[in-house]
Amino acid sequence: MTSGPPEPVRRADWRVSHDEREAVVERLNNAAAEGRIDLEELDVRLSAALNAKTYGDLERLTADLPPEVPVDQEPLVLKGGMHGVTRTGRWDVPGRIIVYGGMGAAKLDFTQTECRLPEIQxxxxxxxxxxxxxxxxxxxxxxxxxxxxxxxxxxxxxxDRLPRTPLIRLAGSGGAGGVVIRHANSWERRKLRRLQER
Structure with missing residues (x-):
């Protein structure tokens, strides 16, 4: 009797690194300094963070904390205008972005960026x-x-959110042209694979 293919491992069950544990420890210490959690609870959470084995273990420790978003940063403003605008490849992602489709359309592609912000507005x-x-x-x-x-x-x-990845907080209007937010399509995925193989 043959068995079927193995069940895929859930992202919450993936193993975490030392750097990922330390990032959560820093966030917990900041939360305690701001008065969000008391010292007794901090000790419990720090111990759990240092002994965490999976992403799910870490996510539970910060699930009730608000995201850390820089508030003093000027927003990136992109305007489609007559000819359109595209932001793709490797680019510095700020915490706030304002984008207008205009007459030529606008496209934001985050698939090649390395962003450690908890939230992008x-x-x-x-x-x-x-x-x-x-x-x-x-x-x-x-x-x-x-x-x-x-x-x-x-x-x-x-x-399905991976730990230490941004939450995109989207607001505004579709206007006449509409707005779409999605993951990479098959063509874009092939292009990414070719870039990674170089």
Whole structure:
């Protein structure tokens, strides 16, 4: 009798590194300094963080803490204008982005970025030609503040978040052209694989 293929390991069960444990320890210490957790609870959480084995172990320790978002940073403003605008490849991702589709459309592609921010706030305006946002697997989006407008809004992302990846907090309007947020499609995935093989 043959058995079927092995069950895939859930992301929450993946093993964590020393650096990932230390990052959670730092975040817990900051939360205690801000008065969010008391010293007795800090000791318990620090011990659990230092002994954590999986992403799920670490996520439970910070699930009730607000994200750390820089508030003094100027937003990145992108305008599609007449000819369109694309931000792709390796680029520095700020905590706040404002994007306008204009007449030529706008596209934000985060799949090659290395971003350690816990949260990215994106204010999006589809206008006439629309906006497309592409995020890596493991990133998730919170889109409750999106107005679909005439062009509509589509969220094609999955709800599975990897530890130490950003939450995309999206707000704004689809306008006439619409707004789409999704993960990479098959063509974009092939392109990424070719880049990684170089």
């Amino acid at each position: 994106i204010e999006v305006h589809g206008e006439m030609a629309g906006v497309t946002i592409v995020i890596p697997d493991g990133w998730i989006a919170e889109t409750s503040r999106m107005n679909p407008g005439l062009g509509g809004f589509r969220d094609k992302t999955t709800p």
